[in-house]
Amino acid sequence: MGATRITDRMPQFVANVVPARGARGMTQALIIGAAEAAVLTPIDTGTLLNSQFRNVRTEGSRIVGTVGYTAEYAVPVHDPENPQTFRRESAEKEFLTKGFERSEDQIRRALAGSLK
Numbered sequence: 001m002g003a004t005r006i007t008d009r010m011p012q013f014v015a016n017v018v019p020a021r022g023a024r025g026m027t028q029a030l031i032i033g034a035a036e037a038a039v040l041t042p043i044d045t046g047t048l049l050n051s052q053f054r055n056v057r058t059e060g061s062r063i064v065g066t067v068g069y070t071a072e073y074a075v076p077v078h079d080p081e082n083p084q085t086f087r088r089e090s091a092e093k094e095f096l097t098k099g100f101e102r103s104e105d106q107i108r109r110a111l112a113g114s115l116k
Contacts, residue, residue, distance in 0.1 A: 025114025
């Protein structure tokens with residue numbers, strides 16, 4: 001009978017699997033928050049809503065997720081100090097912030113679930 005060799009591969013597992021699961025969880029979290037923000041985003045021509053983007057990147061040991069809008073007028077439309085009237089009933093100022101705040105419980109579950 002041959003000798004059994006046990007190799008500790010936990011560091012490689014953690015280095016490879018945890019970041020991938022974390023990135024997947026972050027992507028899910030961004031999708032959830034961005035979807036709620038989309039409901040609150042004012043729509044006139046659809047340009048603002050269609051300019052929404054998301055990005056997941058690794059910075060050292062951190063996984064950073066970003067959602068934003070590329071339309072030049074996104075900031076003034078989002079700004080509560082810039083009064084406007086919207087056609088869409090569900091549209092609100094600070095739509096991106098509020099979308100993520102309203103989705104916080106779902107986002108936390110998505111992130112925790114991805115790391116199980």
